[in-house]
Amino acid sequence: MHEVSLLENVREILQAHAISQNFTKVSKVTLEIGALSCVEPDALRFAFSAVMKDSLAENAELILTIQQGQGLCEQCKQSVLIEHLYDPCILCGHPFVSVTAGNSMQIKDLVVI
Numbered sequence: 001m002h003e004v005s006l007l008e009n010v011r012e013i014l015q016a017h018a019i020s021q022n023f024t025k026v027s028k029v030t031l032e033i034g035a036l037s038c039v040e041p042d043a044l045r046f047a048f049s050a051v052m053k054d055s056l057a058e059n060a061e062l063i064l065t066i067q068q069g070q071g072l073c074e075q076c077k078q079s080v081l082i083e084h085l086y087d088p089c090i091l092c093g094h095p096f097v098s099v100t101a102g103n104s105m106q107i108k109d110l111v112v113i
């Protein structure tokens with residue numbers, strides 16, 4: 001399950017921040033998931049408490065937000081919304097739209113103690 005390795009990365013980032021910014025506990029984590037990132041919100045929620053156990057984010061509240069997919073059409077050069085990877089341009093139907101947002105997961109906000 002790749003959600004677990006994503007969360008292990010998040011945990012390492014939190015630990016690095018804790019050292020550089022001098023906090024010891026995280027009470028709330030907001031993760032932004034790109035709609036095109038293939039990350040399952042349910043799987044992420046399920047894995048979160050297990051991965052964060054015995055870390056500074058143990059028992060932290062997890063908030064998930066979804067970032068819409070966005071791309072730049074190679075034909076009409078418009079920025080368009082993409083619902084699924086490899087969707088054609090919604091404006092002109094051109095099949096090649098380069099993804100510009102919504103294909104990753106990132107830490108959006110943290111509440112620390």
Ligand SMILES: [Zn+2]
Binds near residue numbers: 075090091092093
């Ligand atoms: Zn287009």
